[in-house]
Amino acid sequence: MNLFKNKNNSKNRNYMEDEDGREIAISVEHLTMEFKVSKDKIDTLKEYIIRTLKRNKVAPKKVRILDDISFKVYKGERLGVLGFNGAGKSTLLKIISGIYEPTEGEIKINGKIAPLLALSAGFDKNYSGKNNIYLNGAFLSMTEDYIDEHFDEIVEFSELGESINYPVKNYSSGMKSKLGFSIATTIKPDILIIDEILGVGDIKFKKKSNEKIKSMMEEGVSVLLVTHSLKQIKEICDRCIWIENGKLLMEGETKKVVKAYKKNANKDKKKSKKKKKSKDKSDDDKKSDDKKSKDKKTEDKKSEDKKSKDKKTEDKKSEDKKSKDKKTEDKKSDDEKN
Amino acid sequence: MFDTFAEKKFLLKQLVKKNLTSKYKDSVLGILWSFFNPLLIMIVFTAIFSMLFGRNIDNYPVYFLSGRLLYDFFSSGSKGAMNSIKKNSGILKKIYVPKYMFAVSAVCYEFVNFLISFAILFGVMIVTGAEFHPTLILSLIPIGLLFMLVFGLGLILAVCNTYFSDIGYLYNVFTLILMYASALFYPIEVVPVRVQILFTLNPVYTAISTFRECVYGVVPDFLSLAYLGVFAVTVLIIGIILFRMYEKKLSLEL
Incomplete structure (x- = not known):
């Protein structure tokens, strides 16, 4: 470590490291974002002048989307962002990729970013797929030579074949996203920013795009991933942050954060369950629990019953009864089979 | 992103x-409209106004066209830059692109158009001898x-128009x-001296009149050019x- 530190201390532009000497890819400090959501937004000059003269300009109401968020992504690290809908995850990614300017706070980025956010946003619908490769490449800050070099690769990966010569307005949405994905992923970035992208197009392409992203993640690329798929987060990310209502709720190892996140989600579900008193068991975990208990039941029914009782002290008695009934039924059927 | 000039x-x-x-x-004719549009307008204006002002103006078609081309560039260039941010809001809200690039591209596009229609001016000059x-x-x-003026004005208008759409x-x-x-389309002599x-305070008129002087073989007045320069740079x-x-x-x- 010390050796590296000495080496790193040589003056390098854009170079960032924390106190421990780990190189930082993205550093977000006290990030706050506010959007104006005034009900009567002044967007005509007449209104502006009249209101200024009358002095009843209402200060626009502001909504805080992100509130004092700080975190770091180290080089080569894969950070997952968890949070329910409307928590501010996408806004965070947009700010990091430079689309929005934060109200307060600072963002430092060390390296070339590839934001895989809106893949077909830069398409011109009257252009052929071919021309759109160049146009979209330009929007992603590629140079002409670079696209020339990778043109065949893009066309091949997109699986469009002859359709590459047709105008994009005749493309299906799947074709569009396939082309967009193929263009955006030719960049060799230092930092990859992904918002719910894993899985574009049909099953075949989904598999291919997943592999492509995984191959991009290799070779020490830092990743910032937003997704609702806990499976993907567990698979990919080393560390996670959990944002709720614009605040950083938790930061830490993936396992720990995912567990807490899941628990929170289940708690909410249970609450709503109690209210509705619905009989449906929509919870995946419970299903899996049931399955497990089913398997175990045949081995030692009584002790398992006790355990499950202990476990489900929080649950309602009626539910316990139901599960008991179920179990006995299951047992009967099992016995019959045997 | 967009760090190098090549990008x-x-x-x-x-x-x-x-x-x-x-x-x-x-459109069937496509880019040829860049030629036809000023040509047709010139024919219309020549047909109508050359009878009124023809006596005072040497070679009315060239006189009109030399003014019209510059005015067209001014008006469509500044309007293009003005609308460039709003027009591309779909892209700007989703991808990071330096916003001034849209304003620059709008002015450059109109400038390309202007250069294309320049061929018409030369053509008319040849035809009319x-x-x-x-x-x-x-x-x-x-x-x-004029290019500097259009670009600067376009940037100002782009900001204003995004905040207040009625600026447009x-x-x-x-x-x-x-x-x-x-x-x-009329000689300046028609206007009362006062x-x-x-x-002459109108920078677009200054640009047009100095440009015309160049076309008609007169070295343009330095003071007019200096005024236009100061105005444009400011x-x-x-x-x-x-x-x-x-x-x-x-x-x-x-």
């Missing part, structure tokens, strides 16, 4: 190309200064007034400063 240059090229192709999409004077080279000065409508009326105040001073500086101040806030207003 910006390529984006600019693509944006100008996109404007060119989208403007004439679905007008002489090609060496002072024609000097016409690059008023053109360059207001500006359309303003350019109409400016057209009549630029002596496009009012002529007002005309507007350009204000435009750049204003745009830089508001650039980052613009995506929140879209």
